[in-house]
Amino acid sequence: MxxxxxxxxxxxxxxxxxxxxxxxxxxxxxxxxSKGNGGGEKITKNGKVIGYALIGQSFTKPQYFWGRPSAVNYNAAGSGGSNKGPSNPDYLKEVSNRIDTLLKYNPSIKKSDIPADMVTASGSGLDPNISEQGAIIQIKRIAAYRKIDERKVAELVVANTQKPFLGFFGPTTVNVLKLNFALEEFGSRK
Incomplete structure (x- = not known):
């Protein structure tokens, strides 16, 4: 023993x-x-931190690319999903409202063009990326609001598109904060 x-x-x-x-x-x-010395990848402008590349943020103005909706209002301290199932009437109404908003601000797209990530919240509520298609459907709106040629906005999307890890692990995504930062930088150079 x-x-x-x-x-x-x-x-x-x-x-x-x-x-x-x-x-x-x-x-x-x-x-x-690692990148950011363990403090996350910070995006800075004039020495001031404007955001973290790995945490989703709210962009609601029409002249910016919109990110994925958040069930926790982008609160990193309380990340989580909505836990509402696809047959929940409240959830269906939220998704329907998000679709209506996208169609209102992007009249050139059809309902079938909207990728699921633009109207459904992620499991954490903090997803910083959208699909490439989610960025593409917003190009026309942003070009019109900013009075920029659509091709220039499309070039910014392409430049900020992240390919799958090792070429085949995961989807092609676009980091919304980095893309909006590049959009601001482009606007200040004009």
Whole structure:
């Protein structure tokens, strides 16, 4: 019996050292060598942080690209989905309202052109990316509001499109904050 207790205590001490000291330190060091030194990829303008590239933000003005809807109002402290199923009448009404808003501000598109990510919230409510199609359907609206040639706006979308990891893992996406930042930078150069 004494033999098993000593082995259990030794194993507990080894696991405590590994999981409470070695692992957290190795993760912190890996973060320090990553983009943003473990503090996330910050987007700055004139030395001031205007946002984080990996956290979705609310853009509602028609001259900006709109991101994916959020069930938590883009609150990073309380991320989560709506937990409403596809047959829930409240959920269906929310999605229908989002579709109506997109069609109102983008009259050149058809309902069938709207990708699902533009009208449904992500599981975290903080998705910073939209699909490439989600960006494309907004080009005409943004070009009209900003009085910019549509081709220039399309070039910004292409320049800010992220291809799938290793060419085939995941979808092609566009980071909304980076794209809107590039749009602002382009507007200030005109």
């Amino acid at each position: 004494k033999k098993y207790i000593i082995q259990s205590v030794r194993l507990t001490v080894v696991l405590l050292v590994l999981l409470c000291v070695v692992y957290p330190i190795s993760i912190a060091l890996a973060g320090k060598f």
